[in-house]
């Protein structure tokens with residue numbers, strides 16, 4: 450992923466508020482189309498331009514060929530407000546070090562994120578590279594809104610778990626129980642991605658550590674959904690020790 454700086458010339462006479470609004474609409478549309486992962490608030494430069502920082506999955510993520518109808522609409526609105534075309538400067542790779550998937554064709558995808566990650570939540574199960582959301586057929590109104598909401602909710606649950614103060618057990622249960630509200634929504638999104646792409650899409654079920662969770666016991670753990678054996682001979686990607694092809698679930702041996 451890349452850190453990018455995007456800046457805009459604003460109209461000389463009045464209308465700055467409207468221009469700001471139009472720029473925020475564009476930044477939001479870029480996130481919902483998957484062209485940007487995150488953006489930071491606008492600020493005014495000493496040269497009177499408006500500037501924002503973005504993380505983007507690929508160097509050319511903001512190209513028009515990846516734009517959906519909402520991004521195109523926001524760009525038209527920008528023009529009508531007299532705002533110049535966005536000018537983009539790449540500032541380097543982000544420290545998380547996520548790379549886009551480089552496979553010719555992934556054999557499977559996995560839906561996984563964590564509290565720190567700003568990468569898109571769909572990864573390739575072969576190379577564990579990021580799948581930019583704009584490369585997936587969009588579901589709702591030409592956007593990836595439901596996927597992004599799930600991503601935010603998962604990160605919120607993981608944050609509760611990491612902070613160990615409020616709602617820790619709630620957060621862990623949401624991430625580990627295959628029938629939690631979070632998991633049901635995530636698995637539904639996996640089914641939708643699979644339907645649209647024809648690529649098997651797995652849901653990652655978190656397995657927390659526990660005092661009675663020895664490696665031996667853990668290895669015998671069956672798939673929580675169908676009760677079948679799902680331990681892999683070799684882990685796939687960084688942490689998946691279990692995979693149930695029938696239930697489209699992957700998981701880890703307790704940390």
Ligand SMILES: [Zn+2]
Pocket residue numbers: 550551552555573574575576577578
């Ligand atoms: Zn890949």
Ligand SMILES: [Zn+2]
Pocket residue numbers: 672673674675676677693694695696697
């Ligand atoms: Zn199963």
